[in-house]
Amino acid sequence: EVQLVESGGGLVQPGGSLRLSCAASGFTFSSFGMHWVRQAPGKGLVWVSLINNDGSTTIYADSVKGRFTVSRDNAKNTLYLQMSSLRAEDTAVYYCARGKTSFDYWGQGTLVTVSS
Amino acid sequence: DIQMTQSPSSLSASVGDKVTITCRASQSISSYVVWYQQKPGKAPKFLIYDASTLQSGVPSRFSGSGSGTEFTLTISSLQPEDFAIYFCQQSYSNPYTFGQGTKLEIK
Numbered sequence: 001e002v003q004l005v006e007s008g009g010g011l012v013q014p015g016g017s018l019r020l021s022c023a024a025s026g027f028t029f030s031s032f033g034m035h036w037v038r039q040a041p042g043k044g045l046v047w048v049s050l051i052n053n054d055g056s057t058t059i060y061a062d063s064v065k066g067r068f069t070v071s072r073d074n075a076k077n078t079l080y081l082q083m084s085s086l087r088a089e090d091t092a093v094y095y096c097a098r099g100k101t102s103f104d105y106w107g108q109g110t111l112v113t114v115s116s
Numbered sequence: 117d118i119q120m121t122q123s124p125s126s127l128s129a130s131v132g133d134k135v136t137i138t139c140r141a142s143q144s145i146s147s148y149v150v151w152y153q154q155k156p157g158k159a160p161k162f163l164i165y166d167a168s169t170l171q172s173g174v175p176s177r178f179s180g181s182g183s184g185t186e187f188t189l190t191i192s193s194l195q196p197e198d199f200a201i202y203f204c205q206q207s208y209s210n211p212y213t214f215g216q217g218t219k220l221e222i223k
Contacts, residue, residue: 035212044203044214044215044216044217045152045160045203045205045214045217046214047211047212047213047214050210050212059210059211061211062211095159095160101148101207101208101210101212102150102162102165102205102207102212103150103152103160103162103205104162104165104171105162106159106160106161106162107159108158108159109159
């Protein structure tokens with residue numbers, strides 16, 4: 001069974017940093033591209049970043065470019081999102097999701113709240 | 117960026133009804149549309165890809181159609197578990213954008 005489990009969310013002050021993790025199991029992690037998608041409270045879904053299967057290609061939404069860094073450790077079956085210079089508008093549930101251009105499996109999400 | 121516009125934003129229907137949700141793209145995206153279902157407090161669930169291909173395990177009362185700029189998600193006979201929010205997403209080009217969602221409520 002495919003499982004994606006996010007962790008690392010929490011309350012952080014504006015300008016602060018946070019690293020999210022996504023532990024994958026039930027599939028060959030190193031064969032799949034992975035994404036981060038976020039959802040502000042009561043709002044819609046917004047794609048954040050993509051990393052290809054071997055980590056050689058990363059792509060970001062303009063809203064996070066230069067502030068967020070996606071990475072993966074295929075030996076540990078884990079996806080990461082390093083977030084810095086956080087803003088109030090980054091407040092959201094962050095989901096990791098598997099796929100190339102669409103998202104067939106999602107984690108349960110981890111809430112990031114940026115507030116003083 | 118490609119904009120995806122869903123209509124209606126909300127919809128009230130009864131168990132057994134047939135409902136249709138529309139998604140329009142700001143430019144032609146061939147058949148590169150995906151549909152998701154999201155229930156409160158849960159992650160989205162992958163329903164349909166390539167506009168009309170049902171993901172394994174999704175009930176056959178769900179169907180999708182369309183190409184170019186206009187796409188539809190149809191539920192042929194609503195079941196109680198279908199009341200949720202539905203999102204479309206274009207998988208044609210990065211950044212991968214979503215519609216704003218359609219909330220399907222019980223009448």
